Amino acid sequence: MASKKEITVEEKLRALYDLQLIDSRVDEIKNVRGELPLEVEDLADEVAGMHTRMEKLTADLDVIEDDIKSKKNGIETSKELIKKYTAQQDNVRNNREFNALSKEVEFQELEIQLAEKHIKEYKAQIEQKTAVIDETKSRISAREEHLKHKQGELDEILSETQKEEELLMKESAKFEKQIEERLVKAYKRIRGNVKNGLAVVAVERGASGGSFFTIPPQVQMEIASRKKIITDEHSGRILVDPELANEEIERMEKVFAKLK
Template identity: 70%
Template sequence: MAKTKEATVEERLRALYDLQLIDSRIDEIRNVRGELPLEVSDLEDEVAGLKTRLEKLEDSLSSVDADITSKKNLIEEAKALIKKYSEQQKNVRNNREFNSLTKEVEFQELEIELAEKHIREFKAQIDQKKDVIAKTKEHNKQRETHLKHKKSELDAILKETEKEEKALIEKADDYKKKIEARLVKAYNRIRVNVKNGLAVVPIERGASGGSYFTIPPQVQMEIAARKKIITDEHSGRILVDAALADEQKIKMEKLFSKLS
């Protein structure tokens, strides 16, 4: 079986820089979405919370209505008892029975007064709850409108970029297969730890891209020779020469234009 030819350092550098260009493009697409997915998620949670609150308010309103009905029934029962005791007073045989029935009537009258007081309080609660419900409904309506707008905005961006992002992720996976695992691991580690996710950068004006630290001429010559993978001693980024970077940018721009 023929032995697979091992990639040269230059081929690995080109593959690494291509991977960086692809990942940077994916980062750009995701930056366009920005905080929108999080905003939509937060709004969905807020709307769901408002709906739950409305349900609880409506339930409590029904509960107060039931309490009013109960008190009204109690009043009717008390009135019936007063009528009954008043009728019985007409047929009493002594003062003790009359006084006992009078106390029963007075007790039922107090029950009616207390029930009427509770009904007034319950009605005040209903007015207050209805006011809160109206305000909550209005707030919920506003948040639903805002959510609809944000969802539409996010959907438009997703529709525009989802296909390209998916294709780019697949391309990134393809490029990772061309690079040995330890280099991919190092690349991913650097990407996480540096600004803008730039793990592979070209030399610009004698310094690594995005850095103000000058690279010694001897090191620049070694980088241009493409014989070994060299990292910036200050940022840890993998360095490539400007000519290689320009060649790969032209190549990848053609790829991006096909995918977009």
């Protein structure tokens, strides 16, 4: 901790600008990937959802097939009962018993009709669900092919950039350790508040880098003196003089070249 307090303001500014250059390089790598990782993730989720739907449809078909079997078994039972009641009618002692058996036969015939109606409805459901399954299979095949293509694109980009990104992240962590925690927090806060992630910028043509607001000559001199950390009053960005920026850009480009 003591070593952090001992470094000069100029060393802090150089470390902050180097940290910015490293993080900006990581941002560039992430921009190359763009929305591809999210696109691949969304496609994978979509395909998984379609597979889940397929599983449910298949399970529904199994249930319907079981229902059909149950109804067919019911029909066979009713037919056996009709045979039984019809045979019993030959041995009745009076009309009352005959009529009672006739009602039982009629009831079983109605049960058969109802079961056959249900079987017809179930078969229509099977036809409908089978059509949906076939359509879903086709869609899954197309989306999986698209996912494979996009995953291939992402893998290719990752193979080219992942090693460099990991090394850059280590460099970023190393530079953070050279800077006091308060400044690192301020740097990250500013980075989070600006669109392009630039928290430390050089003065360009008398203005803050990327800004049109002119910096007064007196403030420019203070920045060039490197005696204190100065922020842009409009954007909140930390400012460094062009000479320091160019020196660090040249130095860090050599570092980046070794990381590739």
